[in-house]
Amino acid sequence: MTISIIGIGLIGGSMSLALKEKGFADRVIGIDANPVHCKKALELGLVDEIKELKEAVLASDLVILATPINAAEALLPVVLDLCDKQVVMDVGSTKKTICESVANHTHRGRFVATHPMWGTEYSGPEAAVKGAFEDKAAVICSKEDSDADAVALVEQVYDLLGMHLVYMNAEAHDVHVAYVSHISHITSFALANTVLEKEREEDAIFELASGGFESTVRLAKSNPAMWVPIFMQNRDNVLDVLNEHIAQLRKFKACLEKENYDYLKELIENANGIKRILK
Amino acid sequence: MTISIIGIGLIGGSMSLALKEKGFADRVIGIDANPVHCKKALELGLVDEIKELKEAVLASDLVILATPINAAEALLPVVLDLCDKQVVMDVGSTKKTICESVANHTHRGRFVATHPMWGTEYSGPEAAVKGAFEDKAAVICSKEDSDADAVALVEQVYDLLGMHLVYMNAEAHDVHVAYVSHISHITSFALANTVLEKEREEDAIFELASGGFESTVRLAKSNPAMWVPIFMQNRDNVLDVLNEHIAQLRKFKACLEKENYDYLKELIENANGIKRILK
Numbered sequence: 213m214t215i216s217i218i219g220i221g222l223i224g225g226s227m228s229l230a231l232k233e234k235g236f237a238d239r240v241i242g243i244d245a246n247p248v249h250c251k252k253a254l255e256l257g258l259v260d261e262i263k264e265l266k267e268a269v270l271a272s273d274l275v276i277l278a279t280p281i282n283a284a285e286a287l288l289p290v291v292l293d294l295c296d297k298q299v300v301m302d303v304g305s306t307k308k309t310i311c312e313s314v315a316n317h318t319h320r321g322r323f324v325a326t327h328p329m330w331g332t333e334y335s336g337p338e339a340a341v342k343g344a345f346e347d348k349a350a351v352i353c354s355k356e357d358s359d360a361d362a363v364a365l366v367e368q369v370y371d372l373l374g375m376h377l378v379y380m381n382a383e384a385h386d387v388h389v390a391y392v393s394h395i396s397h398i399t400s401f402a403l404a405n406t407v408l409e410k411e412r413e414e415d416a417i418f419e420l421a422s423g424g425f426e427s428t429v430r431l432a433k434s435n436p437a438m439w440v441p442i443f444m445q446n447r448d449n450v451l452d453v454l455n456e457h458i459a460q461l462r463k464f465k466a467c468l469e470k471e472n473y474d475y476l477k478e479l480i481e482n483a484n485g486i487k488r489i490l491k
Numbered sequence: 492m493t494i495s496i497i498g499i500g501l502i503g504g505s506m507s508l509a510l511k512e513k514g515f516a517d518r519v520i521g522i523d524a525n526p527v528h529c530k531k532a533l534e535l536g537l538v539d540e541i542k543e544l545k546e547a548v549l550a551s552d553l554v555i556l557a558t559p560i561n562a563a564e565a566l567l568p569v570v571l572d573l574c575d576k577q578v579v580m581d582v583g584s585t586k587k588t589i590c591e592s593v594a595n596h597t598h599r600g601r602f603v604a605t606h607p608m609w610g611t612e613y614s615g616p617e618a619a620v621k622g623a624f625e626d627k628a629a630v631i632c633s634k635e636d637s638d639a640d641a642v643a644l645v646e647q648v649y650d651l652l653g654m655h656l657v658y659m660n661a662e663a664h665d666v667h668v669a670y671v672s673h674i675s676h677i678t679s680f681a682l683a684n685t686v687l688e689k690e691r692e693e694d695a696i697f698e699l700a701s702g703g704f705e706s707t708v709r710l711a712k713s714n715p716a717m718w719v720p721i722f723m724q725n726r727d728n729v730l731d732v733l734n735e736h737i738a739q740l741r742k743f744k745a746c747l748e749k750e751n752y753d754y755l756k757e758l759i760e761n762a763n764g765i766k767r768i769l770k
Contacts, residue, residue, distance in 0.1 A: 329701040348701050378698050391686050392700040396707040399678055401762035402739040407670050408764050409735060418768045419657050421671040422608040422627050426769055427706050428675040433766050436759040440752055451747050454740065456688060460681040461737055468730050473719055480715040483680035485687050487712050489697045490705055 216272040218243045218265070218287060220253040222332060223303050224278030225340025227373070228258045233342070234372045241268040245283075252337040269294040274365060277302040282441035285310050292319040299362040301326050301369070305389060305438075306445040307353040307382035321359035324366040325382060327351040327389070328375060333433040346374035353382040390449035395457055397431050397439060398450070404432035495551040497522045497544070497566060499532040501611060502582050503557030504619025506652070507537045512621070513651045520547040524562075531616040548573040553644060556581040561720035564589050571598040578641040580605050580648070584668060584717075585724040586632040586661035600638035603645040604661060606630040606668070607654060612712040625653035632661040669728035674736055676710050676718060677729070683711035 213236060217224040220242045231237040242259030244250045250262045269275055269291055277284045277291065281304040291300050292314060301324045302310060311325050328350040332339060350370040355363050370377055380388070407429070443450055467476040492515060496503040499521045510516040521538030523529045529541045548554055548570055556563045556570065560583040570579055571593060580603045581589060590604050607629040611618060629649040634642050649656055659667070686708070722729055746755035 329699050331701070331703065333703075349698055351699065388699050391689050392697065392704045395682065395685065396703050398740070398743050399682055399707055401759055402736060402743055403674065403678055404762035404765040405739045405742075405758065406674065406732065406736040408761065409739075410670050410732075418671065419628055420608050420630065420667050421768065422610070424610065424612075424675050424710050425671045427709060428678055429765055430706060430769060431703050432762040433769070434759075434763075436756045436763070439759055440756050443747060443755060444750075444752055447747050447750070451744065453685065453689075454744050454747070457681060457685040458737060458740055458744065460684045460688075461677070461733065461740070463684075464677050464681055465730065465733050465737065468722060468726050468733070471723075471726070473723055476722060477715045477719050479684065480680055480713075480718055482687065483683035483711040484713075484715070486683040486708055489700065490709060490712070 213237055213273045214239045214241065214271055216241045216243060216263075216268040216275045217259065218268075218275065218277050218291070219279030219283070220244045220249055220258055220337050220340075221278065222335050222339040223328070223330075224276060225253060225256070225258040225337045226342075226344035227276060227278065227303075227369075229340060229342050230345065230373050231369065236369070236372055241272065243268050245279075249337050256337055256340070258337055258340055265290070266294060269298060272298055274298065274369070275300045277304075280438045280441050281306055281310065281445060285313050288314055288323065289317060292317050292323060295319045295322045298322060299324065299365045301366050303328055305393065305442045307351075307385045309445045311354055311357070311382040315357075320357060322362055324355070324358045324362050325353040326366060326370070327353070327385065328370065328373070329393075330375075333431050335435040335438060344373075345370075348375055349378050350375040351378050351380060351385055353380060353385050355379055386446050387449050390446055390453045394442060394446060394450050395453045397434060398443075398454060399457065400429055400431035400434075404429050492516055492552045493518045493520065493550055495520045495522060495542075495547040495554045496538065497547075497554065497556050497570070498558030498562070499523045499528055499537055499616050499619075500557065501614050501618040502607070502609075503555060504532060504535070504537040504616045505621075505623035506555060506557065506582075506648075508619055508621050509624065509652050510648065515648070515651055520551060522547050524558075528616050535616055535619070537616055537619055544569070545573060548577060551577055553577065553648070554579045556583075559717045559720050560585055560589065560724060564592050567593055567602065568596060571596050571602060574598045574601045577601060578603065578644045580645050582607055584672065584721045586630075586664045588724045590633055590636070590661040594636075599636060601641055603634070603637045603641050604632040605645060605649070606632070606664065607649065607652070608672075609654075612710050614714040614717060623652075624649075627654055628657050629654040630657050630659060630664055632659060632664050634658055665725050666728050669725055669732045673721060673725060673729050674732045676713055677722075677733060678736065679708055679710035679713075683708050 215237045330348045494516045519538045609624045609627045
């Protein structure tokens with residue numbers, strides 16, 4: 213099978229590695245607006261060749277849109293215009309806007325809206341790794357809007373990647389990811405800024421940073437080119453969760469201000485309930 | 492050398508394992524208010540025997556106070572009363588209060604105030620692990636208040652654990668840890684509560700939780716018996732940092748509310764500066 217990957221970075225590159233390794237992809241064509249990424253992707257063996265969009269799509273059985281979500285949304289109608297039997301899947305972190313953008317497209321059925329729940333704080337072709345995606349969830353949204361054969365092919369892809377599938381509509385997806393992904397990124401960015409603000413006064417502080425700090429702040433390395441469009445598109449849900457999160461932080465603040473340590477203990481015990489979810 | 496460890500949990504237990512393995516501790520005596528912990532510590536080979544506090548201290552060359560910090564502060568004068576040549580070290584997450592509490596003690600010189608910058612979100616004897624502490628920083632506070640031989644022994648202990656030493660006064664320590672440890676815990680607790688609040692409405696949400704979420708929320712599993720006293724004792728510093736953190740989060744909120752995505756990008760780029768600190 214010939215696969216085109218538009219956007220050869222962390223996700224596109226890691227998918228290519230896995231699908232080549234499994235023998236599912238005989239040939240991977242890379243498309244990327246950044247010539248440095250194209251060169252690097254070839255060097256790293258993430259893709260077999262680089263082509264222009266049109267030529268690549270016409271030569272492919274499967275097209276994977278793996279650019280930042282604003283670019284994916286702009287490219288999807290263009291790709292679908294070129295499609296006949298090809299299957300097109302995206303891998304973006306929001307789903308409502310992109311689904312709406314092609315709702316009335318003649319070839320809507322060829323598109324499958326997906327979101328593999330894996331990533332790291334790194335980006336670009338050099339961030340691509342083997343063994344990505346394994347044992348994580350992949351979401352397929354609004355599968356009833358896609359042709360059955362297109363859904364089946366995408367299901368096969370995620371199965372090969374070792375992912376388990378979750379089905380939901382695009383709106384529910386966007387609410388859920390605001391809670392389990394987007395707010396974690398905002399918290400990390402804000403925590404980094406909090407601590408960097410202090411760094412100006414005192415360099416020695418970071419000598420003490422250990423695992424706990426690294427764990428809560430590592431997402432703050434994430435790329436703005438990817439995240440600004442996510443926050444734009446999922447603005448309402450992210451604002452809801454952010455307001456709730458600030459309200460929760462203000463409870464901790466009030467406990468300290470009023471020296472109400474019984475309530476502080478209750479808040480922490482409640483937070484310990486996360487053990488039910490995180491193994 | 493005979494070592495007494497008061498509080499045989501994550502830190503005390505992991506220290507015992509390392510100091511036995513290195514041959515530094517010939518005999519480790521455990522003291523713990525919780526009989527279940529005593530039994531478990533013996534079973535796991537963390538300690539060789541369990542004794543009462545007085546008997547243990549009198550039989551020891553080194554006493555390691557590894558209880559939650561409120562208990563450590565209450566026990567330290569009692570232990571120092573019993574001391575003659577023994578060296579006593581604590582391992583607590585705040586340093587100002589405990590140092591002040593024995594400032595005028597006759598045997599103050601036998602006490603070395605320390606904080607090894609290692610931990611996990613787990614607690615109790617079963618949380619003890621081999622290879623803990625390695626390559627992390629250990630802080631020794633106000634060493635000028637301790638006898639030279641006591642400091643030398645504690646330096647040897649941390650050297651054996653593979654830690655590098657940082658020296659500072661207790662007040663500076665407490666400011667720094669508010670930034671690199673305590674705020675991360677509050678953020679994690681609050682994030683867990685934010686998401687658990689939502690969980691009531693929708694169970695499926697957690698099927699989507701992946702590495703980023705786990706990373707920012709794992710500290711929320713931490714034990715309130717340990718953390719409430721830390722927040723009590725470091726209240727002023729933690730409040731300062733928490734106020735700054737809420738202010739930083741409000742900047743993200745304002746960007747989204749006003750749809751000011753240029754400023755949002757700036758905030759994220761600034762947060763990316765954490766790469767200078769986290770490798």
